Amino acid sequence: xxxxxxxxxxxxxxxxxxxxxxTRARRRALIAITTVVALLVVLWFSDSLAGLxxxxxxxxxxxxxxxxxxxxxxxxAQLRAGTPIAAQxxxxxxxxxxFTDATVTYAWEMPxxxxxxxxxxxxxxxxxxxxxxxxxxxxxxxxxxxxxHIHRPNRPDAATTFAIHVHS
Ligand SMILES: [Cu+2]
Numbered sequence: 056x057x058x059x060x061x062x063x064x065x066x067x068x069x070x071x072x073x074x075x076x077x078t079r080a081r082r083r084a085l086i087a088i089t090t091v092v093a094l095l096v097v098l099w100f101s102d103s104l105a106g107l108x109x110x111x112x113x114x115x116x117x118x119x120x121x122x123x124x125x126x127x128x129x130x131x132a133q134l135r136a137g138t139p140i141a142a143q144x145x146x147x148x149x150x151x152x153x154f155t156d157a158t159v160t161y162a163w164e165m166p167x168x169x170x171x172x173x174x175x176x177x178x179x180x181x182x183x184x185x186x187x188x189x190x191x192x193x194x195x196x197x198x199x200x201x202x203x204h205i206h207r208p209n210r211p212d213a214a215t216t217f218a219i220h221v222h223s
Pocket of ligand 1: 165168170195197
């Protein structure tokens with residue numbers, strides 16, 4: 056939209072041009088600040104918002120750990136505080152062969168606060184070779200950490216962690 060001639064005299068100086076540029080810069084700065092604030096608000100509330108989502112099932116996750124590949128499956132699909140979580144740990148070697156001679160120990164804790172550490176063994180299951188099982192319980196909703204130590208005779212130890220979101 057062009058300005059009426061009466062407001063735009065032909066002898067216009069540089070001042071209004073500079074002022075228009077300054078207005079544009081201010082507007083850009085305002086948009087940038089608003090965007091940053093909005094992002095911070097979303098980040099601030101994202102954890103509580105995630106807790107409100109009805110279904111967010113845990114998907115089996117595979118990690119390469121040393122010469123091994125570790126696949127962690129958890130049930131039930133909807134992990135909830137106070138409900139036992141069954142963990143199934145499938146181990147294969149560099150040749151993708153399952154192995155049954157490992158001693159698997161775990162530590163289960165909430166990294167964001169001191170709630171103690173539950174430790175124990177994951178025992179080999181008879182159903183599936185190379186699969187080890189255990190059970191944990193999260194006392195409260197939030198991000199939990201499962202640390203797995205894999206020890207095999209005459210081989211270097213391996214350890215890895217999994218971050219697990221438990222609903223409250
Ligand atoms: Cu906690």
